[in-house]
Structures are given as C-alpha cells and as structure tokens.
Amino acid sequence: MTARDAFLYALSFLLLVACNLAGGLIATALHLPVPGTVIGILILLAGLAAHGRVPQPIRRMAEFLLYHLNLFYIPAGVGVMAYVALVRQDLLPIVAALIGGTCLALVAGALAFHWTAKLTGNAPDDRP
Amino acid sequence: MSDIGWKTVDWSVAGEGALWLALTLLAYLGARWLQGKAKGNPLANPVLIAAAPLIALLVSTQTSYADYSHGGWVLLWLLGPATVGLAVPLYLNFTEVKSALLPMIVALLVGSVTAVLSAVLIGYALGADVETIRSLAPKSVTTPIAMGIAKEIGGIPALTAAFVIITGGVGAICGSALFNLVGVTDRRARGFAMGVAAHGMGTARAFQVSLQAGTFSGVAMALNGIATALFLPLLWLLFAN
Structure with a gap:
C-alpha cells in the first residue's frame, strides 16, 4: 500500500464518518424521528448515485468495515452482563420475546419473500 | 448515539480503556480463528464467543461494564460509519x-x-x-x-x-x-x-x-x-x- 493509497483510505473512512455525523446533525436539527445513521446511509447513497459509480477506495473501506462488522457488536455483547441484573424480574419475558420473536421474524420474512417471488414468477428456477 | 463519544471519556482511565479495547480485539481474533476451525458451524458465532471470555474476565477482576466501556465505546462508535458503508x-x-x-x-x-x-x-x-x-x-x-x-x-x-x-x-x-x-x-x-x-x-x-x-x-x-x-x-x- 502506497502513501497515496493510505491517504485515500483514510479519506474514505472520514467520508463514512462525515456522512454518519451529518445524518445525526440533520436528524437533530429537523427533529426527525429517524436515527442519524439512517440519514447517513441515504446521504452516501445519493452521493454515489450522483457520482455514477463507487470510487475504489470507498468501496474497499466500506467492504473492510462490513467484513469485520461482528467486531463492532462485541462491546454491546459484553454489555449484556451489565443489564442482566437490572432486568432480572423480566428475564423470562425477555428471553421468550428475543428467541420467539426472532424465529417468527426469520420464518415470516423468508416465507413472504419466497411466496411473493413464486407468485410473480421471480423464483430462481423460473428465470431463464 | 449522542451519549457515546469522546466527550464522555474520562481521560484518567483511558489507559485502562485501551487495555480492554486491546483485549476485545484479541478476543475477536480468537473467535474468528475458532469460527474458521468450526468450518462455518453457525454455533461458532464470533460475537458470542468473543464476549463470553471478556465477561468472565470483567467479573473475575471485579471490573464494571462502565470501566470496560472506556475502551469499548470506540468499537460501538465505529458501528455508525460501518453501517453507513451499507x-x-x-x-x-x-x-x-x-x-x-x-x-x-x-x-x-x-x-x-x-x-x-x-x-x-x-x-x-x-x-x-x-x-x-x-x-x-x-x-x-x-x-x-x-x-x-x-x-x-x-x-x-x-x-x-x-x-x-x-x-x-x-x-x-x-x-x-x-x-x-x-x-x-x-x-x-x-x-x-x-x-x-x-x-x-x-x-x-x-x-x-x-x-x-x-x-x-x-x-x-x-x-x-x-x-x-x-x-x-x-x-x-x-x-x-
């Protein structure tokens, strides 16, 4: 990696940070009921669409961060410890809601996609 | 997300935070290695595998989650830009x-x-x-x-x-x-x-x-x-x- 590459990657990272921050500022300023990160995604998407393609360093940086996405969830995973005591009296409903709710959502989402694709002739087997 | 960030960092404990951050990275690398060994078995989830020894370490050293967070917030903060990358x-x-x-x-x-x-x-x-x-x-x-x-x-x-x-x-x-x-x-x-x-x-x-x-x-x-x-x-x- 040359110094120029490193500079471009750093710039790409700053762009992602800037989109996230800008999204947060817009959400706060306009009192939108939407988290800043969502607006950040839309800002970057609009920028890419206006540019017409994804510059290589931005693509590499985004893919690098997404590849290690699990890493960024670990602190919140450790945080489970801090809240188990706090919610002890609600433990059963919480565990049931998390396991039951997630399994229901998985099945509902997959079947909804599957059936709609079949009904509209968009199933993988139907395509030429 | 506004309640997490550099403003909430108490710099007197930043050194301890850096240690927990390094341990978290280490736990992640170990979890990824195990995941590779398990040949894609979904039970080998990197987040859960990495969090478990960290929790054990926090409990055994009587460290609070707040103290851990002096280092952990960096990763939580990075989740924002990473999500924008979607x-x-x-x-x-x-x-x-x-x-x-x-x-x-x-x-x-x-x-x-x-x-x-x-x-x-x-x-x-x-x-x-x-x-x-x-x-x-x-x-x-x-x-x-x-x-x-x-x-x-x-x-x-x-x-x-x-x-x-x-x-x-x-x-x-x-x-x-x-x-x-x-x-x-x-x-x-x-x-x-x-x-x-x-x-x-x-x-x-x-x-x-x-x-x-x-x-x-x-x-x-x-x-x-x-x-x-x-x-x-x-x-x-x-x-x-």
Missing part, C-alpha cells in the same frame, strides 16, 4: 436487488412488522415492564439505529443494544435450520430474512453461506433499519395516545 453494496447490487423488488418489499414489511410485534406482544403477554417492552421493540435493527429508535420511543438505549446482540445471535444460529424446516431454498429469501430479523450479525452469517445471500441480507438490514426507524415511532405515538 450504502455501497446497496448501490453496487442495485440491478439485482431491483429485479426482486416486489418480493423484497413484501418480505420487508412482513418481516419488519413481525419482528416488532412478536417481541412486543410476547413481552406484554408475559408481563414485562413497559420500559423493557419499549427497549425490546427495535431489537431486530442494527445497534446504532436500534439505540436511536429506543431513545425516540422511551426505551433504554443501552438495554436495547444488549437485546440486539442476543437477537443477532439467535438469528445467526437458528436461521439456516429454520429456513430448511419451512422449505425455503431461495438464497435471496434466506439472506433477506436474515438481514430483516437479525441485522448485521445475520448478515455476517449470510455472507459466510454465499455472496448472494450476504448481499440480500445487507440490503435487508439497511432497509429494515430505515423502515423500522420510520414506522416504529409513529406506531408508538398511535398506541400511546
């Missing part, structure tokens, strides 16, 4: 995604509403506290967005973050088996459902299975973040009044 696969795969637009919209609406309602109703039926239910509602959305939603509707963002992780673990572990059970073989459908129900942890798992599943999962995760952020606060307003 715009890239969303843009790059726009053509393939567009060709399955209708199944995606239906799956998004069904999956998103099921995720919220099932959690809220199960929590309510089993007598959970209102604040707990509010914190449960956005559990299927990726952390930075879910924490934002929790704040909007009067939940506890940090509690939501913990729920999000357990949801991601359940999704990543149970997903494939459940899809086989109901006979959905379409990788687009499997990936999309993973992203809707189990956010980035489901997406990371879907990428392990196939690029196509991962792409649809990433798209689903981004869309579900947007959809839930839009409809959940409105839904809450409706029910609260």
Whole structure:
C-alpha cells in the first residue's frame, strides 16, 4: 500500500464518518424521528448515485468495515452482563420475546419473500 | 448515539480503556480463528464467543461494564460509519436487488412488522415492564439505529443494544435450520430474512453461506433499519395516545 493509497483510505473512512455525523446533525436539527445513521446511509447513497459509480477506495473501506462488522457488536455483547441484573424480574419475558420473536421474524420474512417471488414468477428456477 | 463519544471519556482511565479495547480485539481474533476451525458451524458465532471470555474476565477482576466501556465505546462508535458503508453494496447490487423488488418489499414489511410485534406482544403477554417492552421493540435493527429508535420511543438505549446482540445471535444460529424446516431454498429469501430479523450479525452469517445471500441480507438490514426507524415511532405515538 502506497502513501497515496493510505491517504485515500483514510479519506474514505472520514467520508463514512462525515456522512454518519451529518445524518445525526440533520436528524437533530429537523427533529426527525429517524436515527442519524439512517440519514447517513441515504446521504452516501445519493452521493454515489450522483457520482455514477463507487470510487475504489470507498468501496474497499466500506467492504473492510462490513467484513469485520461482528467486531463492532462485541462491546454491546459484553454489555449484556451489565443489564442482566437490572432486568432480572423480566428475564423470562425477555428471553421468550428475543428467541420467539426472532424465529417468527426469520420464518415470516423468508416465507413472504419466497411466496411473493413464486407468485410473480421471480423464483430462481423460473428465470431463464 | 449522542451519549457515546469522546466527550464522555474520562481521560484518567483511558489507559485502562485501551487495555480492554486491546483485549476485545484479541478476543475477536480468537473467535474468528475458532469460527474458521468450526468450518462455518453457525454455533461458532464470533460475537458470542468473543464476549463470553471478556465477561468472565470483567467479573473475575471485579471490573464494571462502565470501566470496560472506556475502551469499548470506540468499537460501538465505529458501528455508525460501518453501517453507513451499507450504502455501497446497496448501490453496487442495485440491478439485482431491483429485479426482486416486489418480493423484497413484501418480505420487508412482513418481516419488519413481525419482528416488532412478536417481541412486543410476547413481552406484554408475559408481563414485562413497559420500559423493557419499549427497549425490546427495535431489537431486530442494527445497534446504532436500534439505540436511536429506543431513545425516540422511551426505551433504554443501552438495554436495547444488549437485546440486539442476543437477537443477532439467535438469528445467526437458528436461521439456516429454520429456513430448511419451512422449505425455503431461495438464497435471496434466506439472506433477506436474515438481514430483516437479525441485522448485521445475520448478515455476517449470510455472507459466510454465499455472496448472494450476504448481499440480500445487507440490503435487508439497511432497509429494515430505515423502515423500522420510520414506522416504529409513529406506531408508538398511535398506541400511546
């Protein structure tokens, strides 16, 4: 990696940070009921669409961060410890809601996609 | 997310924070190595495997989660820019995604509403506290967005973050088996459902299975973040009044 590459990657990272921050500022300023990160995604998407393609360093940086996405969830995973005591009296409903709710959502989402694709002739087997 | 950041850092404990940050990275690398050894077994979830020894270490050294957070917040903060990066696969795969637009919209609406309602109703039926239910509602959305939603509707963002992780673990572990059970073989459908129900942890798992599943999962995760952020606060307003 040359110094120029490193500079471009750093710039790409700053762009992602800037989109996230800008999204947060817009959400706060306009009192939108939407988290800043969502607006950040839309800002970057609009920028890419206006540019017409994804510059290589931005693509590499985004893919690098997404590849290690699990890493960024670990602190919140450790945080489970801090809240188990706090919610002890609600433990059963919480565990049931998390396991039951997630399994229901998985099945509902997959079947909804599957059936709609079949009904509209968009199933993988139907395509030429 | 505004309550996490450099402003909340107490610099006198930054050294201890850096140590916990380094240990977290180490735990992550170890978990990834184990995941490789387990040859893609969904039980080898990197987040859960990495968090377990860290929790054990915190408990055995009598360190509070707040002290751990002096280092951990950096990673939580990075989740914001990383999530924004979802715009890239969303843009790059726009053509393939567009060709399955209708199944995606239906799956998004069904999956998103099921995720919220099932959690809220199960929590309510089993007598959970209102604040707990509010914190449960956005559990299927990726952390930075879910924490934002929790704040909007009067939940506890940090509690939501913990729920999000357990949801991601359940999704990543149970997903494939459940899809086989109901006979959905379409990788687009499997990936999309993973992203809707189990956010980035489901997406990371879907990428392990196939690029196509991962792409649809990433798209689903981004869309579900947007959809839930839009409809959940409105839904809450409706029910609260």
